[in-house]
Amino acid sequence: MQQTGSHRVLKSASIFVFAAFCLSPISYADEKKAERSGEDIYKQYCSSCHVAGGNTAKPKKPLAGSSVLKSIATFQKYLESPPGHMPYYKSVVEDKSVIKKLYEYCRKLPKTAGA
Ligand code: HEC
Known part of the structure; x- marks a missing residue:
């Protein structure tokens, strides 16, 4: 099937977005340290x-x-x-x-x- 390749790209892209989402609260907490x-x-x-x-x-x-x-x-x-x-x-x-x-x-x- 031709679709599989683009599916895989989509999947890794969403994993990347998910990882970025998970990591963002950490840097947010770092900034909050001052408070x-x-x-x-x-x-x-x-x-x-x-x-x-x-x-x-x-x-x-x-x-x-x-x-x-x-x-x-x-x-x-x-x-x-x-x-x-x-x-x-x-x-x-x-x-x-x-x-x-x-x-x-x-x-x-x-x-x-x-x-
Ligand atoms: C190294 C020990 C030490 C530290 C650390 C310290 N204090 Fe004190 N504090 C004292 C001593 C000793 C007195 C009593 C001073 C005197 O009248 O001889 C005192 C008195 C006070 C009093 C007045 C009490 C009264 O009715 O006379 C206040 C208010 C106070 N301290 C607030 C603070 C705050 C807020 C901090 C942190 C920013 C702090 N202290 C950190 C030792 C300390």
């Missing part, structure tokens, strides 16, 4: 000391329920010039969208037992 959630940011920068919203470096100053979280402005101000052993994170402070996401995540953390 991290507040939780991701917290885990990267904050959770080492503020485990579960607490404060392992200074237990009397837990993050969760802190007055610093009163507004995004007080939060930003605090991160711009943190006291004591609380570190300064340039990449956090310089990006409003990062601060906003981080702020919203921190607000949701339940007050720790010690607070």
Whole structure:
């Protein structure tokens, strides 16, 4: 039959389209990496000391329920010039969208037992 050849071409073409379709979400996910959630940011920068919203470096100053979280402005101000052993994170402070996401995540953390 004459048809078989073109059928085969069609078949491999559709396999190619299918493969391209399957691979595309991977590159899409890579691009999305820049858009991290507040939780991701917290885990990267904050959770080492503020485990579960607490404060392992200074237990009397837990993050969760802190007055610093009163507004995004007080939060930003605090991160711009943190006291004591609380570190300064340039990449956090310089990006409003990062601060906003981080702020919203921190607000949701339940007050720790010690607070
Ligand atoms: C190396 C440990 C460490 C890391 C990492 C850290 N902190 Fe802190 N944080 C502290 C210490 C210590 C204090 C208490 C500072 C003081 O008043 O002496 C503190 C205090 C705070 C407070 C104020 C609590 C209060 O009521 O006084 C907030 C809010 C806070 N941190 C947010 C964050 C955020 C957001 C991050 C991540 C971007 C972060 N911290 C990362 C150690 C850390």
